[in-house]
Amino acid sequence: MLRTTLAVVTALTLSTSLVQAQSAWTGGDELPTSALACDGTAATPVAKAYDGGVPTNPPDRKGKEITVVDVPKLIGIGYFDATSKGIADAAKEMGNMKATTDGPTEANIDDQITVIDNYITQGVDGILFAANDPVAISPVLKKALGAGINVVGYDANSEPDARQWFVNQAEFNGIAKAMIDSLAAEAGEDAPFAIVTSTFTTPNQARWIAEMAAYAAACHPNLKWLETVEAQEDNILSFNQANTLINKYGDELKGILGMTSVATPASADAVTQAGKCGQIAVVGLATPNAMKPYVDAGCVKSVVLWNPVDLGYAAAYVLRAAADGTLQPGATSVEAGKLGPLQVINGSEILLGAPFIFTKDNIGDFDF
Amino acid sequence: MSVEAAPSLRPQRGALTRFVSAYGQEVVIACAIVLLFAVVSAINPRFLAPNNLNTIVSGNAYIAVAAIGMAMVIITGHIDVSVGALIGVLATISGTIAVSGAPVWLAWVVPIFVGMGVNAIVGALIAYGRIPSIVVTLGMLSILRGGLVSVTGGAWINNLPPEFLLAQQRLLGVPVPVWFMIILTIGAFLWMRYTAFGRSLYAIGGNAEAARAAGIPIERRIVQVFMIHGAFAGLATILFATQLKIIQSTVPPNLELTIITAAVIGGVSILGGTGTVIGSTLAAILFSAIGSALIFINVSAYWLRAVIGALILVTVLADMLRRNREMQGAGR
Numbered sequence: 001m002l003r004t005t006l007a008v009v010t011a012l013t014l015s016t017s018l019v020q021a022q023s024a025w026t027g028g029d030e031l032p033t034s035a036l037a038c039d040g041t042a043a044t045p046v047a048k049a050y051d052g053g054v055p056t057n058p059p060d061r062k063g064k065e066i067t068v069v070d071v072p073k074l075i076g077i078g079y080f081d082a083t084s085k086g087i088a089d090a091a092k093e094m095g096n097m098k099a100t101t102d103g104p105t106e107a108n109i110d111d112q113i114t115v116i117d118n119y120i121t122q123g124v125d126g127i128l129f130a131a132n133d134p135v136a137i138s139p140v141l142k143k144a145l146g147a148g149i150n151v152v153g154y155d156a157n158s159e160p161d162a163r164q165w166f167v168n169q170a171e172f173n174g175i176a177k178a179m180i181d182s183l184a185a186e187a188g189e190d191a192p193f194a195i196v197t198s199t200f201t202t203p204n205q206a207r208w209i210a211e212m213a214a215y216a217a218a219c220h221p222n223l224k225w226l227e228t229v230e231a232q233e234d235n236i237l238s239f240n241q242a243n244t245l246i247n248k249y250g251d252e253l254k255g256i257l258g259m260t261s262v263a264t265p266a267s268a269d270a271v272t273q274a275g276k277c278g279q280i281a282v283v284g285l286a287t288p289n290a291m292k293p294y295v296d297a298g299c300v301k302s303v304v305l306w307n308p309v310d311l312g313y314a315a316a317y318v319l320r321a322a323a324d325g326t327l328q329p330g331a332t333s334v335e336a337g338k339l340g341p342l343q344v345i346n347g348s349e350i351l352l353g354a355p356f357i358f359t360k361d362n363i364g365d366f367d368f
Numbered sequence: 369m370s371v372e373a374a375p376s377l378r379p380q381r382g383a384l385t386r387f388v389s390a391y392g393q394e395v396v397i398a399c400a401i402v403l404l405f406a407v408v409s410a411i412n413p414r415f416l417a418p419n420n421l422n423t424i425v426s427g428n429a430y431i432a433v434a435a436i437g438m439a440m441v442i443i444t445g446h447i448d449v450s451v452g453a454l455i456g457v458l459a460t461i462s463g464t465i466a467v468s469g470a471p472v473w474l475a476w477v478v479p480i481f482v483g484m485g486v487n488a489i490v491g492a493l494i495a496y497g498r499i500p501s502i503v504v505t506l507g508m509l510s511i512l513r514g515g516l517v518s519v520t521g522g523a524w525i526n527n528l529p530p531e532f533l534l535a536q537q538r539l540l541g542v543p544v545p546v547w548f549m550i551i552l553t554i555g556a557f558l559w560m561r562y563t564a565f566g567r568s569l570y571a572i573g574g575n576a577e578a579a580r581a582a583g584i585p586i587e588r589r590i591v592q593v594f595m596i597h598g599a600f601a602g603l604a605t606i607l608f609a610t611q612l613k614i615i616q617s618t619v620p621p622n623l624e625l626t627i628i629t630a631a632v633i634g635g636v637s638i639l640g641g642t643g644t645v646i647g648s649t650l651a652a653i654l655f656s657a658i659g660s661a662l663i664f665i666n667v668s669a670y671w672l673r674a675v676i677g678a679l680i681l682v683t684v685l686a687d688m689l690r691r692n693r694e695m696q697g698a699g700r
Binding site for chain 1: 412414415417419420423427428430518523524526527536608611612613614618620621622623656659660663664666
């Protein structure tokens, strides 16, 4: 039994070792890239027909007070507390939206469906959601559309035709641009750097790396990519891998890009313990809570992610516009209060905008 | 069967030969480590720099410490696939105590006792419930992993007091994790070799019925060995949780497999009865040295898995061949 288990495990590890993706930088995928302009001009979206759903015979809600329920993946965690705050801020600003947040206490799709179903029965004008499962949530959302309710998603999508719009927090090329721009600004235009990622085949990370390679080639051609190392989602392994990079390259290494919320703080800790703060810039994707010790100590200057308060805020404005009928299928942008006009992409998605950079000045405002 | 294999026809064996036959796997691994360091440092001398040796040994000492307990469990003929999840849970407990304002020694010591408590339950289910260890520990793996995410909600611990970070400290110029690894390995080795309790573990794994006939209380021993294993998981947790300024509230992926693999490649027979913790510690060092070496000589990290996979196969195969030979020898 045990022998068989070990043999299977061995066979699996051997076979995965044969799968390798190719891109300019190791760890990127082979899909086509779409690097943004160096100066940040918004890319012209690829024209795509509206593929969202439409509520059945909604009452005229234009300008009237509407009741909206926000159903995040779960309640009681910092991230979704922040999106709720954004929704509440927007509702207060607009004055004609009554928004409440209610959701499961665990990220459980069955509980989430029950919550949404209850609100459909009670009768609300709008539903905002962040799906625990894109497929499983779709039937209950379609039921809401069928009842004439306006439905808008954020953070985690459903199937497109189960909601009207989805507010997309960040596109791969946007994150890639923010990462590479921050690296070049902190480490220098000709800095040699390395990447610590989860695995070379993790879909999101592979996409970001491929987009970073494309953007760097176009806008920061002198940045010198040294190598990419894998560290799973394991903080001690990430720490050891970052240390090994520091040991291998010595003073040549000027920057480390962390591709996960685990790799980035661990790389920052390695740089701190090696006494290389200020000599090696650590830039990465991570949540503010994981990065606070390093940002507060001044060892890390830029943490790239999106602002969940803005995400909730934008979702509320999109829902209001959909209810008012000012955001119709085929629109190319939507007004979102203080965020200004936001671009429509991929048929029925609203792009939140450029990623948010957490720095020493603002990281204390976030708790997720 | 070759004629040489028959002990009666062999000339008197010297001390060296006896040593090599008793500690074959440990010698092989030690030689592999030396060879690896020689080759890689010839290609890139920075591999041998003190910082890198520190990364290799200190950064992975927690795996060696956890593998000591795992080796004991495997030597008695059992297995534990829940230890990675246990270490994840214990790290969160440790960090929670550390940030609560309680004395830091409490944050270090409590995980050891919690580890013993959890594994007392596991051991009792195996010994008295007569449920195979792989089943019990798979169940425990799910409970611990799910429980951790439910309780913490994925939140990280990030305001650890500096004095809590034991693994970053040094004693006489040597990092604390290295001291842990050396002292615990040698202590456990001597204990297993020279005490009646320690030797009974080999007896149980070698032949449980014979051990029972010899008066060893097998059920109680199994519970005890799992509790000791839990204590080592707690000791590994101290190193794991205090290495960085933050504690991740998720279970490190595949940690249990790494720990089991260290024990098995170190010469602990997966069928029980043989092996030493010197071997498991050397194997843990070998892994991390291979991982580091692949980066130094620019070989894809995928090869690490392939190399370790191949090492498992070779080690298990060699173990099987040795056992077959011994059985045939005994049958004469």
